Amino acid sequence: MVAKQASSDPTDPRVTRSRRVIIEAAVALLVEGGFGAATVEAISARSGVAKTTIYRHWPDKDAVLRSAVESIVPIATAPDTGSLRGDLTHFAEDLARILTTPPTSALIPGLVAAAEHDPGLGRLLAEFTAGRRRPVHDAVIRAVNRGEISAGSNPEAAAELLLGPLFYRRLLSRMPLTAGMIEHTVEAVEGMLAAK
């Protein structure tokens, strides 16, 4: 029930502009200094929008940050390359790029920690990770249907085996995500699926 009112038309360009620059500033601050640096006053200073106006559009600081995080959740691309290896390599490279390119790259560690105590951010993280696993899942199903691998394959295990090491490098060991490392990981996943 979208009640359309005569005078409060929700397309006032001032409103859309304010929201946009506020979120842009919040994302930039999150990227540069993490959740600790993204204060309302810093967002105000950076965006040029008065603090008062920020509170006119969001009830509190956390709501602003949730909007900022939502605004940059990347969508997984999922082309059917025709082969299992091609599909897996594509997803791995896609994820590697996301994990090493701002803004997502810089936001992941803070998001993982914040999700621990904030249910709203926890849901966002869950959506993000599920969205990353599904294409791998689908690629395995396609490979089964093509007869490339046996029907007993475990798509979920394949997704974990492929994505886990990539996240591990970004979050834990902090080593670079090289093309060779991606290739090795893809081969290992293929091997696991073929062994079934």
Place this chain on the structure above:
Amino acid sequence: MVAKQASSDPTDPRVTRSRRVIIEAAVALLVEGGFGAATVEAISARSGVAKTTIYRHWPDKDAVLRSAVESIVPIATAPDTGSLRGDLTHFAEDLARILTTPPTSALIPGLVAAAEHDPGLGRLLAEFTAGRRRPVHDAVIRAVNRGEISAGSNPEAAAELLLGPLFYRRLLSRMPLTAGMIEHTVEAVEGMLAAK
């Protein structure tokens, strides 16, 4: 050069007791509420030690938190079970237990995020992860020496393939670390090593 002074004997039981209860309180707060909840005043209230005394033993808050984190870094156990599968399973189960048991379990997400902007904690995290990879590395070397797998095996890749999915479950997908999942992962690592 341990200069032993006559009067300032470093074994005053009051000192050791204060340091102990302060760190215990800091760890408890970190576990329950993350880095944001571990304030000096909260540590003081929880431990019953005056804030003044905390600053008598550490120069600032971050130093206290670093000590707290250091105090609970678990040491990897590394028995030689005689077979590659046995070794890998042992490490995976060991890590799974650490990732699901406080205090380490609750601290990992915050540590990952804090390490991003704090070099000191970054070093601690690097030590922790390196300490986790090394036993896997060694197990692969032993298997090569036994002739169980070929000499061309890549120990680093094996470690990432084994540890990555476990951390992935704890930090990203938040699914339980089951025995079956561990078994699948170990088998996949074995398969990767055997394929070489």
Place this chain on the structure above:
DNA sequence: ACGCTACGATACGGTATCGTAGCGTTAGCT
């Protein structure tokens, strides 16, 4: 028993941040 040292309690000064109020100004809409 006595001196030294650690400790506790309290009170600060300083800073940062959140969220709100009041009021004048600007810009979109009709």
Place this chain on the structure above:
DNA sequence: AGCTAACGCTACGATACCGTATCGTAGCGT
């Protein structure tokens, strides 16, 4: 052109911390 809603500015009140100073007390070792 004029009305209205959005905005900017400034100033707050309220907390929450950090880190320090002061001074009296209590426990440890000799």
